Amino acid sequence: MMVSDDKKVALITGASKGIGRAAAVAAARLGYDFFLTGRDVAGLEETAALVRKASSVSSGEKFGCGEGPFIALHSEDLSRSDSAERLFDAFSGSFERLDLLINNAGTVNPKNTEDYSAEDWDSVMNINARTPFFLMQKSIPMLKAADPGFIINIGSVVSHKGYENQALYSASKHALLGYTKAVARELRDMNIRIHVVSPGGVDTDLIRGVRPDIDTTDLISPADIAETIMFLLQMKGNAMIDEIEIRRRTKLPWD
Numbered sequence: 718m719m720v721s722d723d724k725k726v727a728l729i730t731g732a733s734k735g736i737g738r739a740a741a742v743a744a745a746r747l748g749y750d751f752f753l754t755g756r757d758v759a760g761l762e763e764t765a766a767l768v769r770k771a772s773s774v775s776s777g778e779k780f781g782c783g784e785g786p787f788i789a790l791h792s793e794d795l796s797r798s799d800s801a802e803r804l805f806d807a808f809s810g811s812f813e814r815l816d817l818l819i820n821n822a823g824t825v826n827p828k829n830t831e832d833y834s835a836e837d838w839d840s841v842m843n844i845n846a847r848t849p850f851f852l853m854q855k856s857i858p859m860l861k862a863a864d865p866g867f868i869i870n871i872g873s874v875v876s877h878k879g880y881e882n883q884a885l886y887s888a889s890k891h892a893l894l895g896y897t898k899a900v901a902r903e904l905r906d907m908n909i910r911i912h913v914v915s916p917g918g919v920d921t922d923l924i925r926g927v928r929p930d931i932d933t934t935d936l937i938s939p940a941d942i943a944e945t946i947m948f949l950l951q952m953k954g955n956a957m958i959d960e961i962e963i964r965r966r967t968k969l970p971w972d
């Protein structure tokens with residue numbers, strides 16, 4: 718089914734939980750239709766229900782009524798080398814426009830460097846760097862037609878740093894940041910606003926998997942990251958932010 722092109726459309730990867738889910742729920746109040754991806758279909762369905770709820774609250778508050786968003790769910794394993802192509806084919810089969818791409822899906826696979834296999838390298842790099850790059854590339858023609866188009870790439874503190882047992886994660890997030898800098902220059906006259914949001918520890922399954930020892934009480938909430946994204950989506954005028962780094966309040970400032 719092809720969706721009518723009068724509403725803005727957001728494509729969010731890794732929307733089945735965590736930061737991607739929070740971003741979708743927050744973006745509901747900006748009136749988007751959605752193409753949400755992940756592997757966990759039940760998780761995506763739960764996100765869709767939360768998005769509908771947030772959208773009805775927001776449109777009810779503003780207008781006294783409201784048509785809910787159209788939400789397409791798509792299950793795709795982004796570790797495949799052809800994931801971006803498969804995902805974008807599915808997207809463009811349903812939507813004629815794209816206003817916002819959030820490259821959010823990510824994985825860590827923590828290991829000692831001596832234990833990583835070539836398959837580990839390919840998988841982490843495909844999910845965190847290759848697929849987002851080619852999704853961005855495929856999105857550019859539609860984003861050029863948006864007013865404005867947005868690309869939000871989710872980086873990490875390890876876009877700048879390197880932590881033990883996270884060599885592949887760090888490599889992939891450095892790559893994401895590096896190519897975003899180049900692409901942002903290429904797109905600067907095309908009315909496409911491109912940002913990297915680089916958080917420290919956020920309270921999601923990802924950090925619990927990597928750091929089972931971590932004190933979760935001082936972690937950043939996914940909703941806080943989503944509100945940062947909302948701020949970027951609503952910026953107008955001549956101000957432009959390339960990257961927002963977000964640390965836990967309990968961490969050392971400027972560290």
Ligand SMILES: NC(=O)c1ccc[n+]([C@@H]2O[C@H](COP(=O)([O-])OP(=O)(O)OC[C@H]3O[C@@H](n4cnc5c(N)ncnc54)[C@H](OP(=O)(O)O)[C@@H]3O)[C@@H](O)[C@H]2O)c1
Binds near residue numbers: 732737757795
């Ligand atoms: N949590 C943190 O402390 C933290 C800090 C800095 C940056 N980040 C970044 O934030 C982003 C979101 O992570 P999160 O913290 O929200 O983690 P999360 O709750 O574990 O969510 C990760 C998301 O990525 C998707 N994903 C993972 N592997 C995938 C694959 N092979 N194919 C398709 N989708 C896949 C997952 O979907 P399925 O499971 O449904 O496949 C899920 O929706 C990541 O890019 C991460 O690097 C997180």
